[in-house]
Amino acid sequence: MRPVGGRGQPENRPRRVRGGWRAERLAPYVLVAPAVLIIVVLRLWPLVLGVNFSFTGDGERNGTTVGLDNYVDLLDDPLFRTALRNVALLVLLLPVAVAIPGLLATFIYLRVPGHRLFRSVYFFPAVLSPVIVGAIFNLLLAFDGPLNAILGGLGIGPFDWLGNPHVAIFAVAGVHIWATFGMALVVFLAGFATLDAALLDAARVDGASLAQTIWHVIIPGLSRTIQFVFVTTLIGMLTSMFGLLYVMTSGGPEGSTYLPEYYIWVQQGQMNRPALASAASTALFMIMLVVGLLQISVLRRAARED
């Protein structure tokens, strides 16, 4: 990147040399300027405005500086605390969300009977919009819906899947995993394509069981893919569950399925508290910043290992 042209030029043409050197030195900045401008004007500047706005008041205090009042309000609000707790819960559910597509991809890779069919069937939910998925599962999980009817036939339940505050967030997260694992599955299958088949053959020759093959051969061989899926799944969970929440629970029952995104929407659109919503957005941004930094360090370390 460092411009070096012109340094070794003869001294009897100093003007041209300096001009050329300057042009060459400026060129990279000119070339990146459009991208930087777009990021600064459309991303960073609105972000700054939003953060700034979060330190002002709502309603009667509109436009006045209120310091950290909005953040104090946030921490006082049991709904926001629930939203943060649910974020933590989703992080805890992450291994499950990664293990499911990983296992299914493994079966497809090991050519279980019907693997071609499964490959397309598993991907199918990923093309449905969250609203459609939510509507379908609203029917399936209704108190008098088919799932409870089946469980009732087996002598279990009925469960109020979307009406019990201890169950609803798991129901929604489960549906989200169902609806999105197709993408992760495809990434896993791509990862498998890079796996050395000779290692699997060797394991088979040595008489390794399926569990041993997965644990000692497939998981180490796919470590980078698994890390990648971890990161993308987490981001998906934190940023794209709004549609499902909106359709399936509206944050309820008892506010138990709130996530920061949904909270922001409610405060801005329903409660007329845009500044508080900005504060919540800033908090969500901080969370995502931490996640993003972790993600970069993980990916960087993975790259160094290779």
Next chain:
Amino acid sequence: MKQRALWSAVLVAGLALTGCGRASDSNSSPGGSDGKLVVWDWKSGDTSAASYIKKAKADFASKHPGVTVEFVAQPFEQYYTLLGAAIQAGKGPDVMLFNGGGQIRDRVDALLPLDEYVGQDKQRLAGWEAFTKDSKTYAAPVTLQGHPIYYNKSLYRKAGLDPERPATSWNEFVAHCQAITAATGAKCFAQGNKEGIGIQFFMSGLGSGILSPQEYDDWIAGKRNWTSPDVKRIFSLWKEVNDKGLNNDGANSTAMFNDAFAVFQSGKASHVIGLMSDIGHWKDFAEFLDAGNVGVMKSPVVTAGTTPSLPYDGGIGYAVARRTKDPRVAADLVRSLTSTDALKAFHADAGAIAADATIDVSGAGPAVATIVSEIKGGQPALHVALSSKTVELMGRLSQQLLSGSVTVDKAVEQLAASDQAG
């Protein structure tokens, strides 16, 4: 990367010290320029509102031929989000539709008091209270919205009860319900509290049978006594009804719109506290149950000495933005939108109880006739008087009451705190 994190931290700290944003810019360019008015609503796109809009436009054009009116229909789900953002950006419409109650009261800063313009309509139209804050009126009512208790007359007949004489006391009401359940298997109430709306309907539908007339008036006037036993009774009755099995199963996961109404329409419940206009009302129910089978009753007397009445308010109404260029022209548009002719068309096509009490409704069935006859003695609904924040909290608490994770006392305590805070 570390540097970037540091930068953001510095930025946040800096802004924390200087914080100086503003939600709406009062100096932005005024609307209504060039003889054009922009109207926002979520109705004008419906085919059922077409003739209403046409009549209102014609009426307005005869008064102000030089002014063009542009209707912008927004999706209702996003309406207040979009409107809030537009108002904050100083780019809102000149005239806009509002639901009565919390939504408009939260936004009066941006609205023009209409009292000096709509004086002549005050007698003809009902439902002003829902658009009033601090005794200033901010919108003119188009429809009335309220919470009659609908009942299924054919279920009454099957249980050997007289469908023309619904219960007047709570004990009698419960006895009727039990008789109907024994005879037909239908539950007493179709209840949907997934969105936390069930409690709003319940509170307003039965409130006039629970609160004494004095308490009722005080509640509406903003002097709500949350420690009164009658106020607590609203919430203990809410819980009791569910605990006794009078609601359909899974009320907390049943959406009021439209699963709970579907329970009533399909005859699986004998009563539902519904609406008067738009949806979940006499017109919807008549399609499934036949207009002759849809009954409307007043709240049974729960507390002795109460006088049950129909709870209703202005349902939707048009308001004028403070920043509009010529308030008189915009207010005239609002008057056209609430003219008798226009509202007549709205009642007939959209199935709404119009705010104009002079409209003839005899063609719409017995339920409507009952509702309209009760409008004169009706009172504002209890939940409409609460702020949207308190209503939202009440929704969550009502779900907790049903699941048993909060006691009535604790719930009322929290509501009192929220109500008194703002």
